[in-house]
Every structure is written in structure tokens, then in C-alpha cells.
Amino acid sequence: MNQDQHHPAPPGGKYVLSFAFTATTRAYYRLWLVNMVLTIVTLGIYSAWAKVRTQKYLLGHTTLDGGRFDYHGKPIAILKGRLIMLLALAAWTFSESLPLLHAAIALLAIAAAPWLGVQALRFRLANTSWNQMRFHFSGSSADSYKAFAKSWALLILSLGLAWPWATQIKQRFITGHSTLGQARLQLQPCTGALYRAALGTALAAVCYLLGTGMIGGMIWQAATLSGLAHGIAVQFGEAALTQLDIVFFAMTSALWVMATLAYARMAISRVLINHTTLQLAALEACLVWSLPTRQMLGLHFSNMLALLLSLGLAWPWIRIRTLRLQLQPLSLRSSSDLSALPLYTPDNRLDDARGDELAELMALDLGW
Amino acid sequence: MVTIKALWRDGKTPQVQVANVGRSGDELLLLRDGVQYRYRLADLRLEAGVADLPDTLQLPDGGTLEIADRIAIRRLIGGLSWGDRSGHWLQQSWRALAGLALLAIAVLWLGYRHLLPLAAGALAPLVPVAVEQTLADSTLQWLDQSGATGPSRHGEARRAQLQQQLQTLLPGSRYRYRLLLRDTAAIGPNAFALPGGTIIVTDQLLALIRHDDELLAILAHEAGHIEARHGLRSALQSSGLLLALSLITGDASSVLLVLPVSLANADYSREHEREADRFAYARLREHGLSPCLLGQALVRIETDIAHRHGDAAVSDGSWFASHPATAERSRPDGVRCPPLPD
Numbered sequence: 261m262n263q264d265q266h267h268p269a270p271p272g273g274k275y276v277l278s279f280a281f282t283a284t285t286r287a288y289y290r291l292w293l294v295n296m297v298l299t300i301v302t303l304g305i306y307s308a309w310a311k312v313r314t315q316k317y318l319l320g321h322t323t324l325d326g327g328r329f330d331y332h333g334k335p336i337a338i339l340k341g342r343l344i345m346l347l348a349l350a351a352w353t354f355s356e357s358l359p360l361l362h363a364a365i366a367l368l369a370i371a372a373a374p375w376l377g378v379q380a381l382r383f384r385l386a387n388t389s390w391n392q393m394r395f396h397f398s399g400s401s402a403d404s405y406k407a408f409a410k411s412w413a414l415l416i417l418s419l420g421l422a423w424p425w426a427t428q429i430k431q432r433f434i435t436g437h438s439t440l441g442q443a444r445l446q447l448q449p450c451t452g453a454l455y456r457a458a459l460g461t462a463l464a465a466v467c468y469l470l471g472t473g474m475i476g477g478m479i480w481q482a483a484t485l486s487g488l489a490h491g492i493a494v495q496f497g498e499a500a501l502t503q504l505d506i507v508f509f510a511m512t513s514a515l516w517v518m519a520t521l522a523y524a525r526m527a528i529s530r531v532l533i534n535h536t537t538l539q540l541a542a543l544e545a546c547l548v549w550s551l552p553t554r555q556m557l558g559l560h561f562s563n564m565l566a567l568l569l570s571l572g573l574a575w576p577w578i579r580i581r582t583l584r585l586q587l588q589p590l591s592l593r594s595s596s597d598l599s600a601l602p603l604y605t606p607d608n609r610l611d612d613a614r615g616d617e618l619a620e621l622m623a624l625d626l627g628w
Numbered sequence: 629m630v631t632i633k634a635l636w637r638d639g640k641t642p643q644v645q646v647a648n649v650g651r652s653g654d655e656l657l658l659l660r661d662g663v664q665y666r667y668r669l670a671d672l673r674l675e676a677g678v679a680d681l682p683d684t685l686q687l688p689d690g691g692t693l694e695i696a697d698r699i700a701i702r703r704l705i706g707g708l709s710w711g712d713r714s715g716h717w718l719q720q721s722w723r724a725l726a727g728l729a730l731l732a733i734a735v736l737w738l739g740y741r742h743l744l745p746l747a748a749g750a751l752a753p754l755v756p757v758a759v760e761q762t763l764a765d766s767t768l769q770w771l772d773q774s775g776a777t778g779p780s781r782h783g784e785a786r787r788a789q790l791q792q793q794l795q796t797l798l799p800g801s802r803y804r805y806r807l808l809l810r811d812t813a814a815i816g817p818n819a820f821a822l823p824g825g826t827i828i829v830t831d832q833l834l835a836l837i838r839h840d841d842e843l844l845a846i847l848a849h850e851a852g853h854i855e856a857r858h859g860l861r862s863a864l865q866s867s868g869l870l871l872a873l874s875l876i877t878g879d880a881s882s883v884l885l886v887l888p889v890s891l892a893n894a895d896y897s898r899e900h901e902r903e904a905d906r907f908a909y910a911r912l913r914e915h916g917l918s919p920c921l922l923g924q925a926l927v928r929i930e931t932d933i934a935h936r937h938g939d940a941a942v943s944d945g946s947w948f949a950s951h952p953a954t955a956e957r958s959r960p961d962g963v964r965c966p967p968l969p970d
Contacts, residue, residue, distance in 0.1 A: 291719070298718070300732040301735055304875045307875045320678065327642055328694070353867045356863070358759065507890065
């Protein structure tokens with residue numbers, strides 16, 4: 261597998277270790293269907309197994325330098341986490357009629373966020389492996405509180421303008437405490453690039469708005485001209501048509517927001533990943549993600565179109581093609597072959613998914 | 629001895645070694661680097677590969693064997709665990725998937741039609757009446773501050789008279805009804821119920837419905853919403869639905885759920901309207917009034933809306949409509965009603 265002839269050293273003495281993604285849409289569709297059906301039949305209990313199987317499938321088909329990634333989360337642990345998440349959600353929903361309690365819960369959630377983030381990252385990384393070597397998150401809660409507090413304070417004091425800087429502080433803490441064996445990941449300063457990514461996102465939002473408006477208008481025109489709209493009006497009444505129009509408009513706007521957010525996430529990840537390095541003794545490696553902006557723009561726009569036209573059923577196809585496009589141009593440029601490294605990982609198994617599920621509920625952005 | 633090709637990893641370093649696996653008695657033989665290792669079968673755990681991924685054999689020393697020939701290794705070890713086997717069967721058999729899909733549709737329908745409303749109905753009474761009233765107060769405050777509603781042009785006497793009529797219609801209620809009048813051109817002829825026993829009637833409705841009996845029928849319908857705690861139940865049902873749908877669709881984005889959730893909410897809302905209608909019919913009958921009064925009042929409102937905003941403003945029978953069709957509501961329990969009096 262990790263033999264030298266697979267990746268000849270290019271000029272400059274750098275090895276290019278590439279990522280590959282071999283999952284197929286067909287298999288993923290099937291997995292998605294079975295997961296969905298079993299989750300319904302078991303009234304949601306199977307959703308924990310579904311998550312593990314999905315992660316195992318997607319990570320198992322991701323390789324770096326020929327070595328597979330893998331997921332090791334235990335369904336029972338995830339189920340326990342989901343139960344606690346459910347309780348938290350119920351408390352949140354029920355307290356809506358009691359403003360004081362509602363505010364108290366919100367405050368508690370904010371106060372716990374940095375700690376939850378650490379718990380979630382520990383679980384996620386300890387249960388992800390490459391070549392059966394587990395990743396590890398070594399950040400402490402105290403450091404997490406420091407990083408989050410700095411990041412939030414900056415965000416509030418600058419009225420959001422220092423967002424890239426704040427993101428960098430938070431992400432430096434997260435990346436800097438992620439390890440594979442004794443190799444430590446590190447995020448290099450990238451505030452300027454993050455500002456450019458934010459600017460690019462604003463431009464992308466305008467592009468998407470024009471595109472969505474055009475295509476939405478075309479569909480609307482087509483429905484009017486083909487007599488479909490008239491048929492609906494005759495069959496179900498004018499009001500039904502009006503409401504259908506409103507729903508159509510709401511859906512297209514929602515999709516526009518979704519495409520813009522997806523673009524933003526990818527643009528930010530691209531900056532962060534391209535500034536991530538791996539360091540161990542003599543080894544210097546950096547991640548390179550050479551994804552052209554044009555491709556990113558096209559990807560999210562076509563994803564949005566597919567979702568709209570398929571009424572959401574194209575989701576598994578979109579997930580696979582997005583991952584494929586993301587992983588194909590990703591590589592690790594290293595000064596030496598990884599297999600020759602004295603990478604040694606201490607045993608770290610972790611089976612407590614409570615923090616992970618709660619962090620997911622709060623949509624905590626942890627960048628992994 | 630059968631030998632199966634495998635990839636051995638120690639779980640601590642990224643090195644991979646090609647190895648051969650065989651079986652002797654209740655022991656697994658592992659041949660790698662020219663050395664033979666033995667493991668007791670009882671100490672091993674075979675993890676079935678998801679979809680087309682290879683199987684993984686977990687060794688007790690933390691090492692793993694990746695085995696592409698899944699049939700051979702499963703035969704060698706003596707089969708998968710029960711859970712893995714049934715999971716695998718479901719993944720492979722289209723027939724099993726089709727059967728399960730049918731079952732899933734049945735479960736979805738039952739859950740949607742009966743389970744969720746039942747659960748919401750059981751949970752809603754746990755909220756004390758005092759809490760419902762604070763909820764209504766904050767809504768009312770918001771409404772008054774928003775500028776959509778202004779003080780009524782009718783006097784206190786009219787308000788007190790209507791409240792009195794309503795109170796006598798509902799003896800033995802756990803709520804103390806509070807009737808409020810508001811002038812609002814934006815909302816038009818309407819009456820709506822807030823949780824905890826507050827009913828708001830617009831001046832525009834009082835101007836349109838001149839028969840007090842018909843007005844009472846509408847008030848009885850609104851009281852039906854309050855008695856059955858429809859506000860709380862709707863909130864519980866729609867958040868339960870959203871949660872269930874996000875669990876089912878897994879990692880799919882929740883934007884995709886906008887359409888199904890809004891359709892379902894409208895459907896639940898129509899069901900609540902029917903329930904409130906039945907409540908009104910029963911109260912009217914108890915007091916010797918015709919249940920047709922409600923339908924008559926509704927027809928007047930609908931005609932007025934159609935007159936002012938055109939037919940398109942009346943959302944009868946649509947999947948997205950929050951109320952059932954007025955034609956349906958003008959036939960209480962299938963009874964034929966007389967034509968509309970002036």
C-alpha cells in the first residue's frame with residue numbers, strides 16, 4: 261500500500277499524498293433508504309445505528325495515501341446522547357411559554373457551549389481513524405473557554421466585523437489540539453484570506469440570487485404558459501394556486517439561502533484547510549485543497565437546482581457528488597513519506613456521545 | 629487449511645502488512661512476516677463492512693485485519709452476530725426493503741394521524757391555566773403594540789353583554805372567559821381565541837353579523853379551541869413533526885422539510901377547526917339553538933371577503949388552507965340547513 265513508487269517525490273523533495281473518495285451514489289441511496297425506513301419502523305431508535313452506518317460508509321470510502329478512514333462510534337452511546345438531546349429540546353420547547361425559564365436555558369446553553377464543544381470534539385476525533393490509527397483531541401475545557409470567550413468578545417465588540425479574526429482564534433484552538441499519533445495539526449494565520457472568503461461569499465450570494473430568480477421565473481412562466489397553473493386553479497380554486505405560488509417562492513428563497521450558506525462553509529473551509537499544517541519532528545506537511553472558485557459556484561448552484569426539481573429526493577446524490585468534488589482535489593504535501601514516520605498513537609477509546617449530540621443540536625460550528 | 633488474504637494494521641501506526649488468515653480448531657491463525665500468531669476465536673470481533681466495504685476483524689491486542697473476501701471470513705469465523713446479519717440481509721434484499729417500506733408508511737400514517745395528536749393531547753393539559761393566561765397576555769400586548777388593532781368603537785355594555793351570553797353557553801368550564809373587542813381593518817371580520825380563555829372579536833365582525841345567535845355560534849367555536857387547548861397542541865405537534873422528520877431524513881438539510889411540515893400543519897389545523905365546530909354544534913344544541921347558525925355566520929364572512937378581495941382570497945379546500953371548506957362546515961353532522969336568512 262504505502263510504497264514509495266505510488267507517490268514519487270516531485271522537485272523540491274515533497275511527497276504528494278492524495279485523498280480519494282470511492283463511494284457510489286447507488287450504494288449510498290440504498291443505505292439512505294434502509295436507514296430511513298428502519299428509523300421510522302423503530303420510532304427513531306435506529307437513527308443511532310443509521311448514523312454509525314452512514315459515517316462508516318462515507319469515511320470507509322475516503323482514503324489518504326491508500327489508507328482508509330474509519331468511524332468507530334458506538335450506536336448505544338449515540339442513542340444515549342440523542343435521548344439527552346431530546347430532553348434538552350423538550351425543555352426548550354416547553355419553556356417557550358415561560359420567558360424567564362426560556363432565557364435561563366438559553367444562558368445555560370451559551371455558558372456550556374465551550375465545554376460541550378470539547379466533549380463533542382473528543383468523541384468525534386477519538387472515533388475517527390486513518391489506517392486504524394485513532395485521531396485525538398487534547399484541548400482542555402479551560403483553554404476552550406479562553407478561546408471561545410476571546411472569539412465572542414471580539415465578535416461583539418467589533419459588531420461582527422472582526423468575524424474572520426474571531427473564527428481564526430476559535431479554529432486555532434480546535435485544529436491546534438487535534439492530533440494523529442504524535443503529529444500535531446496547526447492552523448497558520450489566515451485572517452486576510454478569511455476576509456477575502458467572506459467577500460467572495462457576498463459576491464456568490466448575488467450570483468445565486470440572479471440565478472435563482474431567473475430559473476424560478478422560468479419555471480413560473482412555464483407553469484403559466486403550459487396551462488398547468490390554470491388547471492390547478494380550475495381544479496382546486498384560485499386560492500390554492502396563490503398558496504402554491506407562495507410556497508414555491510418560499511422554497512426557492514430557502515434554497516437560495518441554503519446554496520449561499522453551503523458556499524460560505526466551503527469557502528471558509530478552503531481557507532482553513534489550506535492553512536493547516538501537520539508537524540512532527542523533522543516532518544513538515546501541509547494540506548492543499550486546490551478547488552477552483554468557479555467549480556464551487558457551479559457545484560452549489562446545481563445542487564440547489566437538483567433539490568428544487570426533485571423535491572429533495574436528490575439529497576443522497578448531492579451528498580456524494582459534493583464529497584467527491586471536495587475530496588478529489590485535496591492532498592497532503594509532505595517532506596517525507598508518512599509510512600516511514602514514527603507515528604505512534606496511544607490508546608484512546610471514547611464512548612460518551614452526549615456532548616456530541618448536544619453540540620449538534622446547538623449547531624455548534626466545530627469545523628470537523 | 630483455508631487461507632484468506634487480509635491486511636493487518638496494529639492500530640497504532642499507519643503501517644500496513646499483507647497477512648494470511650486461517651483457522652485451526654477454535655483458534656485463528658494469522659501468518660504475517662513469516663511468523664504465525666494464534667488468537668482464540670472467542671476474543672475476536674468481526675465487524676461487517678457497510679455496503680461494499682470490507683469486513684474488519686478486531687484482534688484483542690488492538691490490531692485489526694481488513695478482509696475483502698467477506699464470504700470466506702464469515703464462514704471461517706462462524707457467521708456474523710445476529711444484529712449484523714439482519715442488518716446485512718436488509719441491505720442486500722430488495723424484497724425486505726419493499727416490505728419494510730410498506731410497514732414504514734403504515735407507521736408514518738399512524739404516527740401522523742393518531743400518535744402525534746394523542747401525545748400532544750396528553751401533554752397539553754400538563755401546562756397550568758395560569759401559564760396559558762400569561763401566554764395570552766403577552767400575545768395581546770404584542771398585538772396592541774403592533775398597531776394592527778385599535779380600541780373598539782363599541783361600549784363596555786356591548787362587550788359585557790356578549791361575555792355574559794358566552795358564559796351562560798359554557799357552564800362548568802375550567803376557564804374564566806374574557807371577551808375583548810378590537811377595531812382592526814387589517815384583520816377584517818374575525819374572532820380568534822388565545823389560550824387561557826381570552827377571545828378577541830373585531831368590530832368588523834360585529835358590523836357584519838347582526839344576529840346575536842350567529843355571533844354566539846362563532847364564539848362557541850372559538851371557545852372550542854380554548855377548551856381543547858388547540859394553541860398549545862398545534863405548537864407541540866409541529867415541533868414533534870419537525871423533530872421526527874429530521875431524525876428520519878438523517879443528515880439532510882432542514883430546508884427540505886419546509887413543504888411537508890407546512891402541509892402537515894395546515895392539515896392538523898383543519899382537524900382542530902372541525903373539532904371546534906363539533907364543540908360549537910353541541911353547545912348550540914344544548915341551549916336549544918340550531919347548529920346551522922355557525923355555517924350561516926361563516927357564509928356571511930366568506931361572502932364579505934370574496935366581495936372585498938375577490939374570489940381568490942377565499943382559500944376553500946386547498947391542501948394549504950388552515951380551515952375546512954365552508955360548504956362542509958355548513959352541514960353540521962350531515963344535517964341539511966335552511967337557506968341563509970337576511
